[in-house]
Amino acid sequence: MKTRLEEYYRTAVRPxxxxxxxxxxxxQVPRIEKVIINMGVGGxxxxxxxxxxx
Numbered sequence: 001m002k003t004r005l006e007e008y009y010r011t012a013v014r015p016x017x018x019x020x021x022x023x024x025x026x027x028q029v030p031r032i033e034k035v036i037i038n039m040g041v042g043g044x045x046x047x048x049x050x051x052x053x054x
Contacts, residue, residue: 005035 023029
């Protein structure tokens, strides 16, 4: 099962990269290796209602 990001990259981004840079081989197109999301909790220090703990 593909994530929304993988599906969007495969259907929208890759074809644009091929057209823009003129790649002739599918292995020349850069691929996504890792996605890292950082989230700060600075607001939770001031307002404890912003944090949902189980």
